Amino acid sequence: MKGEVVRALDHDIKPGVFSDLGNGDDWPKLREKIVVADIFILALPIWLGQPSSVAKRVMERMDAFLDETDEKGRMPAPSKVALVAIVGNEDGAHHCHAACF
Numbered sequence: 001m002k003g004e005v006v007r008a009l010d011h012d013i014k015p016g017v018f019s020d021l022g023n024g025d026d027w028p029k030l031r032e033k034i035v036v037a038d039i040f041i042l043a044l045p046i047w048l049g050q051p052s053s054v055a056k057r058v059m060e061r062m063d064a065f066l067d068e069t070d071e072k073g074r075m076p077a078p079s080k081v082a083l084v085a086i087v088g089n090e091d092g093a094h095h096c097h098a099a100c101f
Helices: 027-036 053-067 093-100
Strands: 039-047 081-087
Touching: 027 053, 039 053, 039 093, 081 093
Parallel strands: 039 081
Antiparallel strands: none
16 A cells, blocks of 8 residues: 555644544544554654644644543554654754654
8 A cells, every 4th residue: 555645734633632623624534544554653753842722733633542442442543654744944853853753
């Protein structure tokens, strides 16, 4: 299977910590892509020494994974690989990695 690049900025991701926030929320279809993927890469810029607000929104929505389990008690993305790629010309990459993980 070929990888897919999805720009969170191109989607309406509502604020919150649930997997589906109703009408107009694009997160459920993005969440499904994450769940079925073998590898998830969160690539983000640094803004003012922090992960970008869009990246924070993605992480906020992924927080719902903590309360969701399958029949074996596993979160929605067991046995997956996750990477964080930080880009930018500011100090703070270590902090941003820590915030993302």
